[in-house]
Amino acid sequence: MTREALDKAVAPRSLSRTAFGLSPWEAVPWLVAFAAFFLFPGYVPLFGQIIVMTLFALSLDIVVGYCGIVTLGHAALYGTGAYTAGLLAVHGWTEPISNAICATLVAALAGFLTGAVILRAHGFITVMLTLAVTVTFYEIANHTDKWTGGDDGLKGIDMSPLLGRFEFDIYGDTAFFYCLAVLFLALVLVRLLVNSPFGWSLRGIRENIGRMHAIGCPVYRRLLQAYTIAAGLAGLAGALQAQTTQYVALRALSFDLSGDVLIMLIIGGIGRLYGAFIGVPLYLLAQDELATRDAANWYFWMGILLIVIVLFARGGILSLASRLAEVLARRRA
Amino acid sequence: MNEAPSLEARALQKSFGAHRVIDNVALSLTTGERRALIGPNGAGKTTLINLLAGRLKPDGGAILMNGVDITDLAEAKRARTGLARTFQINSLFRNLTVFENIYLAVSEQLTTAAHLLRPALAEEEAVARTEILIRDLGLASVARSAVQLLPYGMQRLVEIAIALGLRPRVLLLDEPAAGVPAGETGVILDLVKALPAEITVLLIDHDMDVVFRFAERITVLAQGMVLAEGLPDEIARHPRVREVYLGKRHRG
Numbered sequence: 001m002t003r004e005a006l007d008k009a010v011a012p013r014s015l016s017r018t019a020f021g022l023s024p025w026e027a028v029p030w031l032v033a034f035a036a037f038f039l040f041p042g043y044v045p046l047f048g049q050i051i052v053m054t055l056f057a058l059s060l061d062i063v064v065g066y067c068g069i070v071t072l073g074h075a076a077l078y079g080t081g082a083y084t085a086g087l088l089a090v091h092g093w094t095e096p097i098s099n100a101i102c103a104t105l106v107a108a109l110a111g112f113l114t115g116a117v118i119l120r121a122h123g124f125i126t127v128m129l130t131l132a133v134t135v136t137f138y139e140i141a142n143h144t145d146k147w148t149g150g151d152d153g154l155k156g157i158d159m160s161p162l163l164g165r166f167e168f169d170i171y172g173d174t175a176f177f178y179c180l181a182v183l184f185l186a187l188v189l190v191r192l193l194v195n196s197p198f199g200w201s202l203r204g205i206r207e208n209i210g211r212m213h214a215i216g217c218p219v220y221r222r223l224l225q226a227y228t229i230a231a232g233l234a235g236l237a238g239a240l241q242a243q244t245t246q247y248v249a250l251r252a253l254s255f256d257l258s259g260d261v262l263i264m265l266i267i268g269g270i271g272r273l274y275g276a277f278i279g280v281p282l283y284l285l286a287q288d289e290l291a292t293r294d295a296a297n298w299y300f301w302m303g304i305l306l307i308v309i310v311l312f313a314r315g316g317i318l319s320l321a322s323r324l325a326e327v328l329a330r331r332r333a
Numbered sequence: 334m335n336e337a338p339s340l341e342a343r344a345l346q347k348s349f350g351a352h353r354v355i356d357n358v359a360l361s362l363t364t365g366e367r368r369a370l371i372g373p374n375g376a377g378k379t380t381l382i383n384l385l386a387g388r389l390k391p392d393g394g395a396i397l398m399n400g401v402d403i404t405d406l407a408e409a410k411r412a413r414t415g416l417a418r419t420f421q422i423n424s425l426f427r428n429l430t431v432f433e434n435i436y437l438a439v440s441e442q443l444t445t446a447a448h449l450l451r452p453a454l455a456e457e458e459a460v461a462r463t464e465i466l467i468r469d470l471g472l473a474s475v476a477r478s479a480v481q482l483l484p485y486g487m488q489r490l491v492e493i494a495i496a497l498g499l500r501p502r503v504l505l506l507d508e509p510a511a512g513v514p515a516g517e518t519g520v521i522l523d524l525v526k527a528l529p530a531e532i533t534v535l536l537i538d539h540d541m542d543v544v545f546r547f548a549e550r551i552t553v554l555a556q557g558m559v560l561a562e563g564l565p566d567e568i569a570r571h572p573r574v575r576e577v578y579l580g581k582r583h584r585g
Contacts, residue, residue, distance in 0.1 A: 197440045197453045204437045207426040214386065214424070215438040215499060216412030217446065225449075 029277045033180055045172035050284050051179040052240045055186055057265045057276035059233035064262070065271030066194055067226050068206030069119070072258045073130030074234055076114070076137040079253030081107040081235025083141060086154040086242040094160040096178070100239040107235020108228050115227035119220060131255060138253040154248040168244065175244035182240060186233055187273075193229070194273060202226055206271070267309050269316025278317050337400030339364040339533040340416075340503045345384055346393035347377075347557075354380045355391070356557040362503070362533050369544040370537045372554035373577060378537045379421055381554065382505050385535075386418040387411040398503065413441075417501035419492050421508045421537075427481040431472050434480055434491055436463045438498030463498070470494050470524065486517040493524060503533045510538065522547075545569070 036047055060074045085103040093099055118129045141148045148154055161167045166174045193199050205212050205219055212219050242248045251257055260283075268279025286305065290298035313320040338361040347355040354377045362368050370378050383389040385396060387408035395404045403411055426434050440446040440459045454460060467476050470490050475483055480491055493509055509525055510518040522543055528534060538544050544551065544565075551568040553560040561571045568574055 192450045192452075195452050196449050197446045197451070197456055197459065198449045200433065200453045201437060201440070201446045203429065204426055207428055208424060211420075211424045211426065211495070212437070213408045214388070214412060214418060214420075215495060216409045216441045217437075218409055222447075 026274075029274070030180075030184070037176060041171070044176050046284070046288060048172050048175045048179050048244055049241075050281050051176070051183050052237050052244070053261065053264065053284060054276050054280040055179075055183045055240065056234055056237035057261050057268070057280050058183075058186060058190055058273075059230045059237065060261055060265055061270060061273070061276055062190065062193070062202075062226055062230040062233070064265065065275065066199060066202045066206065067223055069223070069227075070127050071118075071130040072127060072255060072262070073114070073118070073132075073134040074230075074261060075252065075254055075257040076130075076134045077107045077111050077231040077234040078238040078241075078257065078261075079137060079141065079248075080110045081238030082242040082248045082252040083148060083154065083238075084235070085239035086157050086248040087147060089157045089159060089243070090154065094158060096159045096162050096243055099159070100182070100236060100243065103239035103242075104232045104236040107238065108232030110235070111231020112224065112228040115224050115231070119223045119227060130258075134253065134255050134258055138250065138255070141250060141253050148248075148250075151250055153250060154242075155246075157242055157246040157248070159243050159246070168246075172244070179240050179244065182236065186236065190233070191273060198222070198225070203271075263306060265316075267306065267316055269318030272316070272318045275316055275318050282317070336364070338362055338397070339366065339399060340385065340535070341397040341400075342381075342385065342394065343397070344394040345381070345391050345396070347380060347384055347389060347391050354557050355384060358394075358554070358557070358559055360552060360559070362535060364502075364533055365531050366533050367547055367549045368533075368535050369548035369551045370535055370554060371539075371541075371544055371551060372560070376554040377557040378554055379507055380557075382418060382507050382535075382537065386416060386505055412499060415500070415502035416505070417496040417499040417503070418505035419496045419507055419509060421511055423485075423488050423492050425480045425488060425491055425495070428479055430477050430479055431483070431491055431494075432463060432467065432476045435466050435494050435498050436460070438495045439463050439466070442499045466494050466497060470497075471520070484517075486513045486520065489513055489521055490524070493521070497528075501532060504528065504535070506534065506536045506538075508537050508539065510540070510543070518543075 033047070033051070037044060056074070056078055060071070063069050063071050063074065081103040084106040085099050088099050088102060093102070114133045118126055118133065121129055142150050145151070159168055162174055162178055168174050194202075201212070201217055201222055204217065205222065209219060238252060241252065264279040264283040265275055266279065267283060268275035268277065283302070286302065287298060290301050294301065309316065340360070340362045342358055342360040345355050345358040346353070358381060370381065372378050380389065384391050387403075387406060391404065395402055397403065398414060398416060403414065403416075406414070426437065436453065436459060437446070439462045440453070440456065443459055443462075445456045445459050448456065467473055470493070472487065472490060472494065475487060480488060483491070489509060489512070493506070496504060506525065510521045513521060518540075525534070525536065526547060536544070536547060548565055550563065551565055552562045553568060553571075553574050555577050560577065561568060561574050563571070
């Protein structure tokens, strides 16, 4: 194989290809969102949930996909954001944007503090620690039921109108556009982040942590920074959830939810920025559809789908799509 | 001249369990020196490199760079003070391209790697320095290829390029041509020989032709101890060295 041919044949999970310029494909999620809003008005509340979970999964992708840290504790941060937003609202701080910013900061702080411990460990121990953090947070919320409502969940969240003008209506229209706008801003931030030298160094850590030490990278500090940012975004997703559903369930802090969001991300494809945008809608729409058709067994069908994806599309649907595109491009060439 | 040695080890000790791998090793390299480290398999050469680079902590002794004690400095901090090393077995970012591999080192050295929101490719100095290295090492044609798809000889060049991306004052090369087919080692050896004169180089290699052509001084390690140290022809004549190490090959 000549070098030129080699160059052409190679399409690695490369950094530089995506560093500059926007692909037209990047408009697709937003076009789909707008189309869905107008075509299926009855589903708008579900779409709102999908947008929130996409933000949550996007924040998880920073940790799992870019840093290469497997965590079962991401719900701890999401739940921290949700309870912070909910409790502030219940006690009178009902302005949505500043409320969400507070929740983001509190979750980021929680991420910084727990991350400082978790990130000192490696591999299997890390997974165990993230699990321990989730269980601890869950039990704290469960035992402080005087404030959090415990098992019954936190009720009585009633947000002021968005920007002082747009009421959170029962159709979920305001919530839909509010969440969509926040997701867009978050994506812009994460996209900048993963294409920056900082983001590249995270991928270096994922690929070969030993060599990163050898080239002088302060690995622990980098990971802690990334983990803190991801925690803030997870908390922001939790805040949106609390604000738009006016309720926080204890499940927001559960190991269950941590696992679910990880599955959604794996289905879509990790470390690819847009994995969350594929995996989350697919999972939640399938859940909605299967739950109405075959309520008893829908989780079984989800399991089958997951097995198929892990076996035949390792790297998720996005990696399958990009491999297909490569094959087609080569055939045309 | 009273200038402090570029790199110095004093009475280094390292044991794995009951097995003493490095036993009272002293080493002193002047700035810009070309030093070879040789010794039979299991002599402790790679362990010594790992101690010098900070991957392993010594049980005793001290390591100094330009007279400054760096014994307690973590590996990453040593790299930031200008101590770079390569690995006997490739330690690359296999899914990333050649450009990206080298860029990671360059941007750490420039400290631009901490930038959060600027596109990596907009960091002009980091990009320029990466491209210069790629050109100097003859890797331009494969700059955009994933490292894992390159022939092994080229991967070895990337291994060295990453270390050079750190603009080292001291460079530790652990068998740079290891595993490369005999016909292709020339490129790597030319590169090693053409390293900037101000860099202090410590080279481990098994190929005696390479060692004797490259080194100004040679240190021989055997069973974790310094068996001999001196000019190449002193080492070549050293009876004990001939016996434990050179003899086999040179008689051959």
